Amino acid sequence: GYDLHSQLKALQQDLDAPSEASTAILLTHGDLLLPVLHHLPDKEVNISMGYPLDRSPLFHLLDSLFRLHEGRDKDGLFYWRYLLACLRHPYLGMLQAAAPGGEPGTGQSLRPLLRRLERRIRSGRRLVAHEDLLATLAEGEESMDAPAGEDATDGALPAPSPERALLEELLHLLLEDFGAVSTLSGLAGALLLANFQPWQMVVNFIGAGEGVGMINAIDISILIFLVILGIMVDLMNKAGGSAAFGRWAKKAVKTRSGAQLLTMLLGVLIFIDDYFNCLTVGAVMRPVTESHKISRAKLAYVIDATAAPVCMLAPVSSWAAAVASYVPDGFPGSRISMFLSQIPFNYYCILTLVMVIVTSVLNIDYGPMLTHEYNAQVKDDLFTTPERPFEGADDYEEGAKHSSVLDLLVPVIVLIALCIVGLVWTGGMWDTESDNYGNFIMSFSDASAGTGLCLGSIIALVFTFMYYWLRGLITFEKSMEAIPNGFIQMISPILILCFAWTLCGLCRDNGLQVGAFVEGVMANTGSLAKFLPAVIFIVACFIGFATGTSWGTIGIMVPLVCAVFNWDTQMTLLSVGLAASCAGGVCGDHLSPISDTTIMASAGAHCFHLNHVATQLPYGITVAAVSFVSFIIAGIVQSAVVCMIIAIVLMIATLLVIKAITAKKHAGIFQEMAEADKALYNK
Numbered sequence: 001g002y003d004l005h006s007q008l009k010a011l012q013q014d015l016d017a018p019s020e021a022s023t024a025i026l027l028t029h030g031d032l033l034l035p036v037l038h039h040l041p042d043k044e045v046n047i048s049m050g051y052p053l054d055r056s057p058l059f060h061l062l063d064s065l066f067r068l069h070e071g072r073d074k075d076g077l078f079y080w081r082y083l084l085a086c087l088r089h090p091y092l093g094m095l096q097a098a099a100p101g102g103e104p105g106t107g108q109s110l111r112p113l114l115r116r117l118e119r120r121i122r123s124g125r126r127l128v129a130h131e132d133l134l135a136t137l138a139e140g141e142e143s144m145d146a147p148a149g150e151d152a153t154d155g156a157l158p159a160p161s162p163e164r165a166l167l168e169e170l171l172h173l174l175l176e177d178f179g180a181v182s183t184l185s186g187l188a189g190a191l192l193l194a195n196f197q198p199w200q201m202v203v204n205f206i207g208a209g210e211g212v213g214m215i216n217a218i219d220i221s222i223l224i225f226l227v228i229l230g231i232m233v234d235l236m237n238k239a240g241g242s243a244a245f246g247r248w249a250k251k252a253v254k255t256r257s258g259a260q261l262l263t264m265l266l267g268v269l270i271f272i273d274d275y276f277n278c279l280t281v282g283a284v285m286r287p288v289t290e291s292h293k294i295s296r297a298k299l300a301y302v303i304d305a306t307a308a309p310v311c312m313l314a315p316v317s318s319w320a321a322a323v324a325s326y327v328p329d330g331f332p333g334s335r336i337s338m339f340l341s342q343i344p345f346n347y348y349c350i351l352t353l354v355m356v357i358v359t360s361v362l363n364i365d366y367g368p369m370l371t372h373e374y375n376a377q378v379k380d381d382l383f384t385t386p387e388r389p390f391e392g393a394d395d396y397e398e399g400a401k402h403s404s405v406l407d408l409l410v411p412v413i414v415l416i417a418l419c420i421v422g423l424v425w426t427g428g429m430w431d432t433e434s435d436n437y438g439n440f441i442m443s444f445s446d447a448s449a450g451t452g453l454c455l456g457s458i459i460a461l462v463f464t465f466m467y468y469w470l471r472g473l474i475t476f477e478k479s480m481e482a483i484p485n486g487f488i489q490m491i492s493p494i495l496i497l498c499f500a501w502t503l504c505g506l507c508r509d510n511g512l513q514v515g516a517f518v519e520g521v522m523a524n525t526g527s528l529a530k531f532l533p534a535v536i537f538i539v540a541c542f543i544g545f546a547t548g549t550s551w552g553t554i555g556i557m558v559p560l561v562c563a564v565f566n567w568d569t570q571m572t573l574l575s576v577g578l579a580a581s582c583a584g585g586v587c588g589d590h591l592s593p594i595s596d597t598t599i600m601a602s603a604g605a606h607c608f609h610l611n612h613v614a615t616q617l618p619y620g621i622t623v624a625a626v627s628f629v630s631f632i633i634a635g636i637v638q639s640a641v642v643c644m645i646i647a648i649v650l651m652i653a654t655l656l657v658i659k660a661i662t663a664k665k666h667a668g669i670f671q672e673m674a675e676a677d678k679a680l681y682n683k
Contacts, residue, residue: 008035008036009039011025012039015041022046023045024046025048026048057089064082064089068082068085068175073127077128077129078175080121080124080127083128087118088118093109093111095109108162109163110166113163117133117136120133130171130172134168134171137168138164220450221321222325222450223494224458225321225453225454226275226494228457228461229272229276229486230487230490231461231486232457233275233279233486234481234482234486234489235411235464235479237283238478238479238481238482240403241407242280243284244404245266245405246285246286246287249285255292255681256292256294257360259288259292261357263281263299263306264356266281266284266285267281267306271314271316272316272318272416273317273319274307274310274311274597277306277310278600278601279604280408282601282603282605283604290382292680293376293380293382294376295372296383296605296607297369297384297607297615298373298376299605300604300605300607300615301615301619302356304590304612308550308589308597309349309590310353312349312586313343313350315336315340315343315444318453319551320339321449321450321453324449324450326559328562328563336444337446341574341578342575342576342579343579344640344644345576345643346579346582346583347631347634348537348584348586348587348624349582349583349586350644350647350648351626351648352620354651355622355651358652358655362659364655364662366618366658366659366662367615367618368615369615370666371384372384372611374673377673378672383608385611387608402471403473407468411460411464418456418457418459419453419460420444422452422459424440424443424444425443426451426455427448428443428446530635532565533573533576533579533634534580534635536557536561537581537584537628538628539557540554540585540587540588541584541587542588543556543557543585543588544585544586544587544592545588545589546592547592548598550590550597553588553589554581557585560581561577561581573638576631583631590620591613591616591620591624593609598613598616622654622658630646633646
């Protein structure tokens with residue numbers, strides 16, 4: 001056996017056996033000392049403690065090298081802190097070059113050159129190239145003591161000193177040749193970091209807590225951004241901003257159409273994140289829609305229709321950061337520019353908003369939604385079915401009596417503005433050495449979405465705290481309660497996004513190579529490639545509906561779309577295909593009963609979840625059908641403006657036909673609803 005008791009018993013038997021040889025016991029851990037002492041026989045034995053590997057200089061050298069190469073970016077640049085850790089290692093400082101005519105190790109130390117490199121790294125950029133280090137060594141050659149007997153001739157460059165030649169060879173070995181064993185180095189580095197504990201090695205290898213591996217800095221920044229959004233939602237509720245907006249809306253809105261359009265407008269305003277949208281809009285607009293006898297199912301639909309679709313059209317949102325992170329390396333332009341290119345062709349999201357406007361203004365209802373609206377207007381029953389979750393309950397706090405609408409709008413507007421500033425800052429707007437210096441459009445298109453949104457939201461959160469404290473709306477203790485509450489609210493989207501990244505990583509070239517497979521299958525499609533966006537939309541719809549996650553669906557589809565279309569000759573088709581994958585993911589997620597956003601919309605509206613799913617399904621399928629036709633047209637015409645006009649006209653025409661059919665079929669019901677509506681506003 002390999003347990004401690006069996007090992008001690010075997011040790012005792014070996015020591016009891018007669019032997020003239022000296023015996024030594026080497027312990028691998030200090031906790032073993034006392035048990036071994038209790039099992040020693042009455043004889044002289046030498047006991048030695050092993051030295052932990054993670055304390056040895058060799059371990060630290062290898063650890064520094066592994067960290068250096070794991071942190072290397074796609075352009076081959078090294079992070080300055082990791083590079084300094086390697087150059088400062090005592091093993092490198094102990095190296096000596098060969099003296100002229102002497103043996104290796106008899107010349108000068110490399111320490112002066114290493115110190116010169118250290119000063120250059122500290123005064124330079126955050127990322128360092130191998131060539132920069134070589135240039136630093138060459139620039140400082142004149143100040144070094146030249147070896148005797150090696151004077152340079154006029155017009156000729158002096159030969160490198162032995163110390164410089166040795167250091168250049170060493171840098172090449174550590175920075176370039178070391179990368180040939182990248183996979184083994186990753187596993188070995190994770191194993192060394194884990195002190196040879198297998199499970200901890202897995203944790204280190206995927207990057208949890210280390211900032212390396214599968215989870216990179218951009219992904220972590222998106223997660224931080226989500227948590228901050230959750231904190232801000234809870235803060236606005238506690239400070240009374242949501243309640244104040246609800247009180248104002250009750251007085252300002254005079255019609256059913258106005259209540260629905262205001263719900264949509266608030267959803268469009270809160271485009272930063274779909275969870276942010278559902279949690280805020282639902283709490284604010286429930287009392288308003290209730291006073292105008294709008295069913296909870298209709299409220300849930302409007303909330304859901306302005307959550308994910310609006311976020312997918314907004315470049316300053318958590319969705320933009322998430323979708324941009326799925327784009328494979330090597331994409332022409334920045335990842336955020338890819339997201340921008342798909343917006344004009346994202347028909348499902350755009351037409352969903354068109355449908356909300358048209359159905360609200362023209363009072364178009366059909367399918368199960370008609371029953372719910374009839375019961376709400378005529379029978380004063382907002383729920384229709386016996387299941388009435390949250391009836392009579394409210395999930396936001398009244399807050400201070402002097403809270404106003406601005407207490408909701410100001411933090412949201414500041415958040416949006418600072419996120420935009422953060423995005424253009426990462427794109428080089430104020431970097432004098434950047435090609436985008438002073439150019440807002442180019443800075444925005446070259447921005448790093450995750451980092452920019454994270455930085456902007458952090459500053460906005462600090463502003464929100466200070467704003468509410470100075471306004472006297474919330475105490476310090478109560479505001480601090482929003483931090484854990486906000487994190488709890490965002491646990492679900494964080495988990496969904498992490499799983500989506502995993503799916504995306506598995507499908508990429510270093511995983512299952514699904515993109516390469518699809519590229520080979522679709523290589524000879526020819527003119528049929530124009531119809532691929534419509535096919536992509538349908539496939540994404542089914543995946544999104546089955547899985548209940550748009551982020552996961554988009555994470556699967558985007559790498560495939562990027563592999564199917566040629567980045568040089570089919571850029572417009574690529575944009576249409578990317579839009580189809582994003583639109584299909586949102587559509588499937590929108591219609592799926594297991595979607596997190598659908599569930600959040602039901603909860604925000606205090607609507608029985610299955611009622612929301614049943615009433616939303618006909619509306620979503622209508623938009624999906626028109627979107628499918630629009631993607632066929634877009635693949636053929638490939639003009640954003642023309643195709644957009646055609647899609648909107650088709651959507652409005654479809655709704656007018658549906659209204660004519662339902663008005664004829666349910667004339668009595670519509671007459672009763674009109675009379676009830678007239679009676680409500682004539683009171």
